[in-house]
Amino acid sequence: MMGQGLDTSAYVHFPWCLKKCPYCDFASAAIRRGEVPHEDYTDAIVRELEGRPVAGRRLESVFFGGGTPSLWDPKALGRALAALRGAFDAGGDLEITVECNPTSIDAEKAAALREAGVNRLSIGVQSVNDGRLRFLGRLHDAAGALRALEAVVPVMERVSADLMFGMPGQTADDFEAEIDAVLATGVEHVSAYALTIEPDTQFGALHRKGRLTLAPEGDFADTFERAREVFRAAGMIHYEVSNHALPGRTSQHNQHYWRGGDYLGLGAGAVGTLNGRRYKNDPRPERYLAAPAAAEVFEETLEPDDRVREALMLGLRTDEGVRFDTVQARTGLDARAGRERAIARRVASGDLVVDDERMRIPHERWLHLDGIVADLF
């Protein structure tokens, strides 16, 4: 593969939202629309980029995540994108994604983003049921979410929607109806996540007080399996535990990450990994904006063993699995070494499929992913 080892994805974090959702532990702070420092944030991104060792690397994909990067003025976002292309050895045909919320995207904004070089939108729909959207503390309602999807699908080359399951009282039938409604808009990709309760969130606090419970384990498993059937019937491939796409429409950015590729992280709270060095930027936007360069708050060097474990953790989430030659090229280690007995046991029980090239977990065992991976650590 051309430029292998130096292929790099870029993740740009935009750290603001119009409102903080009660379940969210991403680096994001609430801001009023009129107060977003559009150009200053681009300037800070460009400053950070100038200090990152990316010359000679080939840019694989760009993902503007958040937060709500669709609040960023498309021209200012486009300036950050142009700087990225200029800093790398960038091919013409890159996947460039922007995360959006239904309240911050419409046909006009999508056209402006396309003009800026964006070719993929990932829209945080989460639900198309008004009661569940209220439970999630979202600003949009079901009609608004579907309207946003219908408006952008004809404008943007590629559109993905995020959906959530595992909410109290949400059955597999409920989730199937939500998937059907979203697929009817023509999206080519859906990320279907289970709601999890993170400790440092409002939901975390409610959960500790016994005032919030999620769907029981059995309902969760039924919904996960039902979702797969519904997506499959729609011609989509379940290519990662939480992701479904029409053939040829998988997210290149996420696949690069699951394959353990290097990624440049830019922006407040962004994490990056280049040449086995992992760093995290200061998540406080005001600190990031004021910093003369990168404003890192954390760094570590990943040892080859750590990188193998990470490759297993990420690769086994996908239908592609873990390729032994890729892991060997990146770490100098054979991913099977020292795990022969655990692998043999899991192969015998049907949890793993192994050939000379790779190992993977068959779809029907994906619900047991965590236990299988833990066994291989």
Ligand code: SF4
């Ligand atoms: S819109 Fe997304 S990133 Fe922003 S607070 Fe809600 S879940 Fe978090």
